[in-house]
Amino acid sequence: MSFLQPLSMPDLTGTDIRVDIPDEFRLQSGQKLEQTDVVARLYGPADGRVVVAAGGISAGRILFAKEDSTDTAPGWWEGVAGPGEALDLNRFRVLSIEFAPRLPASQVYTITTHDQARLVKLILDHLEVAHVFAFIGASYGAMIGLAFAELYPDYIDRVCCISAAHRAHPMATAMRGLQRRLLKFGLDTGREQEGISLARQLAMTTYRSEAEFSERFDGPAPDWAGENYTVCGYLRARGDAYASNANRWISMSDSLDRHRVDPAKIKAKVFLAAVPTDRLVPYSDMQTLHETLRDSVFIDFPSLYGHDAFLKEIRLVSDIVRTSLND
CATH class of the missing domain: 1.10.1740.110 (Rna Polymerase Sigma Factor; Chain: A)
Known part of the structure; x- marks a missing residue:
């Protein structure tokens, strides 16, 4: 099932996408999700290069909310994503994802970042996306981006990885x-x-x-x-x-603590933004990841805000995102 509508002009409020999860889909743990579909929101022009965006575990699919929209809350990345912003919704076809399990969860699931990446791929396949230009993620979303690039190495060109590494410390x-x-x-x-x-x-x-x-x-x-x-x-x-x-x-x-990727399996160019004051993702872990990837750019991201810098340092984050999307 899908609520996708053809877009001839940039859609700045976004269109919700609901894609049925196949009955045979199982998590790596063997569990079956109680939810029957996966949800995301699609922004931007139909002919734009496709970018997937994902934030921390509290982020939802509302990336950017136009001022006169009916959304009751702002998007989780206002100022970074929007028309004319670093993640320019006038230029890019942006898919903002909703993590599983959905609220409310009646049980605990053993779900990995690779499971989340597989759910993202279900949506992209439903939309008949032949190739992803970039996966832009922060914190948990960046872990999923790395897992996605490992699972589908020939399907994606770039990963912008803010405050995440190849493992949980x-x-x-x-x-x-x-x-x-x-x-x-x-x-x-x-x-x-x-x-x-x-x-x-x-x-x-x-x-x-x-x-x-x-x-x-x-x-x-x-x-x-x-x-x-x-x-x-x-x-x-x-x-x-x-x-x-x-x-x-x-x-x-x-899921955060189960995260492990093999950098050697990632072909995409990876932009790594590391915050020296981050207590959850050590600067040294991101340096190690940089040294083991085949094609990466290391970006020093100084901030007083530690791991939350991706939500607080809008100007600096915009510069990082813009750099990762430049040809």
């Missing part, structure tokens, strides 16, 4: 493992939302840098033990406001 796995325990504890005790809040609070300490926290939260102690320090109040507010589903988060978090 054990320290990142340690921190995410604690988050999963909090989520499971919340489920087991009937306090799912509290577990989600605590896991999100812990996650926020890994998304940002020590330097940013020092600049923003180096304030006085509260009057009494047990009261919130300034930084703790910030984390609690962020955690309590986070809307998610524990099963889906456990699935996605585990």
